[in-house]
Amino acid sequence: MEYEDFKKMYLDDLMVFYLGLELFGENGRDKIMQSTDEELNAAAGIKLDSLFTEKKIKGIAEAAKRFSEMKSVELLAYASRCGIQLEDKPIDEPEICPLCGGSLHYGAYEITDELRTQDWTCEECGATGKEAYRMIFDCHFHVRDPKGKLADR
Numbered sequence: 233m234e235y236e237d238f239k240k241m242y243l244d245d246l247m248v249f250y251l252g253l254e255l256f257g258e259n260g261r262d263k264i265m266q267s268t269d270e271e272l273n274a275a276a277g278i279k280l281d282s283l284f285t286e287k288k289i290k291g292i293a294e295a296a297k298r299f300s301e302m303k304s305v306e307l308l309a310y311a312s313r314c315g316i317q318l319e320d321k322p323i324d325e326p327e328i329c330p331l332c333g334g335s336l337h338y339g340a341y342e343i344t345d346e347l348r349t350q351d352w353t354c355e356e357c358g359a360t361g362k363e364a365y366r367m368i369f370d371c372h373f374h375v376r377d378p379k380g381k382l383a384d385r
């Protein structure tokens with residue numbers, strides 16, 4: 233699946249997206265790959281029965297099937313690009329000392345292709361560490377043509 237299709241599924245109907253993901257998680261790649269559409273619809277129907285229309289259930293089964301055709305790394309990368317957080321929240325909070333909860337004073341930072349890291353010292357307890365931010369491509373902006381004219385895009 234292309235990222236644009238994945239994003240469309242996510243934006244079109246969040247409920248279908250999440251329930252499809254859940255159905256995929258519960259049944260697993262192999263089982264879904266080996267199931268017929270009817271079997272998959274039935275599995276989704278048993279799970280969701282009274283809550284959804286038949287059309288919705290088919291959509292959820294279809295979503296689960298599409299997820300099962302993706303590589304796990306691809307699924308995670310797409311989810312990340314859509315801004316889906318895989319945990320409820322990160323284990324740590326930025327700008328807060330993981331040992332005492334004090335405020336951090338920042339030092340030197342380093343940027344690689346994928347990561348931005350920054351040294352810190354806790355202003356309360358004196359602990360030191362590094363904070364990491366993942367770099368995720370967002371968009372192109374302020375694009376100018378070769379003549380310097382702002383591109384209409």
Ligand SMILES: [Zn+2]
Pocket residue numbers: 329330331332333334354355356357358359
């Ligand atoms: Zn501290």
